[in-house]
Amino acid sequence: MSDSPQWFDEEAGPIVRPYALIRGRTHSSGDTFDLVATVRVIGEPTDEPGPEQQLILRAARNPISVADLAVEIDLPVGVVRVMLGDLRDNGLISVTSPSAGGARSNERILKEVINGLRAL
Amino acid sequence: MDSVLSEDPVALKILVAGGFGVGKTTLVGSISEIKPLRTEEVLSDRGIGVDDLDGVETKSTTTVAMDFGRITIRDGLVVYLFGTPGQERFWFMWDELSHGALGAVVIADTRRLTDCFPSVDYFEQRGTPFVVAVNCFDGAAQHSVDDVRIALDLEDDVPVMLCDVRRRNSAKEVMITLVEHSLRTLASAN
Numbered sequence: 649m650s651d652s653p654q655w656f657d658e659e660a661g662p663i664v665r666p667y668a669l670i671r672g673r674t675h676s677s678g679d680t681f682d683l684v685a686t687v688r689v690i691g692e693p694t695d696e697p698g699p700e701q702q703l704i705l706r707a708a709r710n711p712i713s714v715a716d717l718a719v720e721i722d723l724p725v726g727v728v729r730v731m732l733g734d735l736r737d738n739g740l741i742s743v744t745s746p747s748a749g750g751a752r753s754n755e756r757i758l759k760e761v762i763n764g765l766r767a768l
Numbered sequence: 769m770d771s772v773l774s775e776d777p778v779a780l781k782i783l784v785a786g787g788f789g790v791g792k793t794t795l796v797g798s799i800s801e802i803k804p805l806r807t808e809e810v811l812s813d814r815g816i817g818v819d820d821l822d823g824v825e826t827k828s829t830t831t832v833a834m835d836f837g838r839i840t841i842r843d844g845l846v847v848y849l850f851g852t853p854g855q856e857r858f859w860f861m862w863d864e865l866s867h868g869a870l871g872a873v874v875i876a877d878t879r880r881l882t883d884c885f886p887s888v889d890y891f892e893q894r895g896t897p898f899v900v901a902v903n904c905f906d907g908a909a910q911h912s913v914d915d916v917r918i919a920l921d922l923e924d925d926v927p928v929m930l931c932d933v934r935r936r937n938s939a940k941e942v943m944i945t946l947v948e949h950s951l952r953t954l955a956s957a958n
């Protein structure tokens with residue numbers, strides 16, 4: 649009885665709970681965060697953050713990409729973006745976009761990648 | 769703590785595209801530690817028998833998993849691989865992923881080459897550098913790379929190669945070919 653049922657769609661994972669976390673919102677200031685943008689903790693929470701926020705703050709103690717973070721805390725990307733948007737608005741994290749087009753246009757980096765792949 | 773500020777980490781995106789069951793997940797898994805990344809798909813509300821909830825926003829979403837792999841070249845330089853379903857209804861993910869992407873691998877199966885047409889069209893239109901990797905399934909008739917190039921009506925500079933996505937070395941060659949192609953594309957644009 650005390651065990652709350654968790655309903656899973658085998659293919660898709662839990663389909664209800666994540667949205668409860670963000671109270672059904674599907675938009676926030678975090679909507680446009682790139683999947684490979686870097687998340688960093690920059691502030692200390694004043695109030696006790698919710699458990700998921702704590703998970704994010706712990707996972708982002710070292711810089712981490714949005715996608716890695718979503719995998720790590722096992723929530724869909726959209727939900728993570730909403731939570732990241734809130735955390736950033738509260739000054740707890742920074743989210744740095746990969747320099748616009750910069751990486752693609754940097755020959756030195758691409759050569760480094762080629763050599764790195766060869767060495768794998 | 770280091771007193772010197774390290775350079776911003778560089779994160780590069782590579783897309784892995786192609787038709788259903790063509791070997792996208794296998795390719796990403798051959799070359800990187802693969803994890804499923806869950807993302808949302810907004811369902812069309814044309815469902816039958818759905819209650820009409822007046823005044824309540826009822827956009828429903830479901831999650832779909834996309835292949836997500838990471839190759840760490842060095843500290844602060846990481847290549848991310850994203851394998852996305854090829855069907856058009858998933859193109860919303862491609863739009864996001866191809867933004868600023870280094871390039872794309874289109875996997876083709878010669879037994880059903882038409883399956884990769886949409887992917888090829890997509891990257892041609894976006895101007896995203898791409899290579900075509902022909903996955904040689906066992907027993908599949910061996911087509912020459914030239915046949916594939918002609919069938920896909922590819923520009924001369926687009927690399928086409930045979931591969932076996934299950935083999936790490938083969939997957940590696942595909943990735944190297946793509947990055948070299950991106951580099952050439954870049955050089956010729958300057």
Ligand SMILES: Nc1nc2c(ncn2[C@@H]2O[C@H](COP(=O)(O)OP(=O)(O)OP(=O)(O)O)[C@@H](O)[C@H]2O)c(=O)[nH]1
Pocket residue numbers: 786787788789790791792793794795853854903904905906932933934
């Ligand atoms: N014999 C053989 N089987 C392969 C090869 N590549 C992939 N497979 C198999 O083909 C099936 C499909 O491969 P996946 O990597 O799952 O293909 P996918 O493109 O990710 O498929 P979807 O995500 O369903 O579109 C798997 O059972 C693989 O083991 C190959 O080169 N040879």
Ligand SMILES: [Mg+2]
Pocket residue numbers: 792793794835
């Ligand atoms: Mg797959």
